[in-house]
Amino acid sequence: MQTHNLSFENIVGFGLTGVRIFVIVMMVIYVIYTVILFRRIKIMNQNLKTPYERSFIKLSKLHIFTSVAATAIAILAITL
Amino acid sequence: MKKPRYLDSFIKYPPNTSFEGRDEDERVVFLIRQSRLTLFWWLVATIILLIIPLFLMPYLAKLEYNGNFIFNGLFILSLNIFWYVTVFGFAFRHFLDWYFEVLLVTNKRIIDIDRGATVISEAPLSNIQDVTSKITSIVGQVFNIGSIVVQTASEQNNFEFHTVDNPSVLRDTISDIITKRQGDKYANA
Numbered sequence: 069m070q071t072h073n074l075s076f077e078n079i080v081g082f083g084l085t086g087v088r089i090f091v092i093v094m095m096v097i098y099v100i101y102t103v104i105l106f107r108r109i110k111i112m113n114q115n116l117k118t119p120y121e122r123s124f125i126k127l128s129k130l131h132i133f134t135s136v137a138a139t140a141i142a143i144l145a146i147t148l
Numbered sequence: 149m150k151k152p153r154y155l156d157s158f159i160k161y162p163p164n165t166s167f168e169g170r171d172e173d174e175r176v177v178f179l180i181r182q183s184r185l186t187l188f189w190w191l192v193a194t195i196i197l198l199i200i201p202l203f204l205m206p207y208l209a210k211l212e213y214n215g216n217f218i219f220n221g222l223f224i225l226s227l228n229i230f231w232y233v234t235v236f237g238f239a240f241r242h243f244l245d246w247y248f249e250v251l252l253v254t255n256k257r258i259i260d261i262d263r264g265a266t267v268i269s270e271a272p273l274s275n276i277q278d279v280t281s282k283i284t285s286i287v288g289q290v291f292n293i294g295s296i297v298v299q300t301a302s303e304q305n306n307f308e309f310h311t312v313d314n315p316s317v318l319r320d321t322i323s324d325i326i327t328k329r330q331g332d333k334y335a336n337a
Contacts, residue, residue, distance in 0.1 A: 077214075080213060084218060088223070091227065091230075094230075095226075095230055098230070098233070098234060098237070101237070102237065105237065105240075105241060108266075109244065111266065112244065112248045112266075114168055115167060115168050115248075115261060115266075115268060116165075116166075116167050116168075116248055116250065116252075116261055117164075117165065117166040117167065118154065118162075118164065118165050118247075119154055119163070119164045119165070120154065120247075124244070127240065128240075131233065131236065131237060131240065134229060134233045134236075135230070135233045135237075137229065138226050138229040138230040138233055139226075139230075141222060141225060141226035141229065142223060142226035142227070142230070144222060144226075145220055145222035145223035145225075145226055146223065148220075148222065
């Protein structure tokens, strides 16, 4: 019975670690996406110049920053 | 003086608007975007996505195993931030796709900027042979939304711009510019 409980706990622990790693991987992929979006916005602004050019760049930088911050917090939460 | 509305789907002489390769004596006469009604579905999706964490996160925060919480507060916080950043990214990207997908009519040419300003095609006004407006769907008939097809002398280069407001008015306006331009050309010849 003791062995059974231990192995069940191991499975649960392994599953939780898997979930956490999955979340971190998704966050890292998303950070890469935000950088690609930033580059894309630069191309868009270059092809069509509008009054909101700077606002889009600022929003995109904020987007990158917050996604990096979320990833950093998640890594901290797992390692602490 | 009327304040310019940059987010309109049809703007005459849009201020501070230009494009790559504009000539010095060239001026943007019309800027045409898809109808703002096309934004409806992703706005609804965004609102739903914004509401989901209000129900999901408290549930995740309460999950426990053997008397211990499965996810600590910091991890839940990071999940919350990540969710809202993703929703923002989703909404932002859709907005940009709408904002940068335009049909520009200048005093010299017509420019179709497509797929988030990554596919661009243009034709001089003198090459344009025909402008057609179409309202096909029932939704289009209800909201007066349709397509504009600009046919050029080149067989491969037809401009199709879908889901625009008042397609008949737009067709007439574009035709007027083209007629005027081609009339000027023949007058000067």
